[in-house]
Amino acid sequence: MIKLYGHELSGNSYKVKLMLALLNLPYEWIKVDLMVGEHKQPQFLALNPFGQVPLLVDGETILADAQAILVYLARQYGNEQWLPLDALSLAKVIRWLSTTAGEIRQGVESARLYHLFKATNINLDRANQKAEYILTQLNDHLRNREWLELNHPTIADVAVFPYVALASDGKIDLTPYPHVLNWIDRVKSLPNFVGMIGINEE
Numbered sequence: 001m002i003k004l005y006g007h008e009l010s011g012n013s014y015k016v017k018l019m020l021a022l023l024n025l026p027y028e029w030i031k032v033d034l035m036v037g038e039h040k041q042p043q044f045l046a047l048n049p050f051g052q053v054p055l056l057v058d059g060e061t062i063l064a065d066a067q068a069i070l071v072y073l074a075r076q077y078g079n080e081q082w083l084p085l086d087a088l089s090l091a092k093v094i095r096w097l098s099t100t101a102g103e104i105r106q107g108v109e110s111a112r113l114y115h116l117f118k119a120t121n122i123n124l125d126r127a128n129q130k131a132e133y134i135l136t137q138l139n140d141h142l143r144n145r146e147w148l149e150l151n152h153p154t155i156a157d158v159a160v161f162p163y164v165a166l167a168s169d170g171k172i173d174l175t176p177y178p179h180v181l182n183w184i185d186r187v188k189s190l191p192n193f194v195g196m197i198g199i200n201e202e
Contacts, residue, residue: 107131111170
């Protein structure tokens, strides 16, 4: 059975949980207590030298990084709906994985880290500026479409969703972004959707 190492407050762990649920894949959840530094202990570092969650173990396959895991699950267990094969469609989806690791991480995710986890190494003003920028871009992008790309859900939506939906943890109001809020509701209505602390199931 697939094993998923993660933490219940980690948005990156959650996006893998969500993907596993959407694909209806059974798995074993193994909590890594970030608050006491379990991710930096030799036993975990032997699996992931980066010392980060999530970590997926599928038989002989050991894979770190949430975005990479989404790609793996979509290709290994999903279909072209989740990760298309043609060059342009694939590029459009991968673009959002990059945005997740870039602007979303620098914006809404960093603001959440500052407020929820008291991360002192974060420039809150910069995080708020980045959050406003990416949420404005996202809202404009979703103005005339239901999903981020290809007119149906892909791993782009799964990757972007958690930290945007958790924006209130970073004291960021999503009210000015109605198209983003509507998209969040659409993701929540997907079959087999599961929530996490801070993201209620519909």
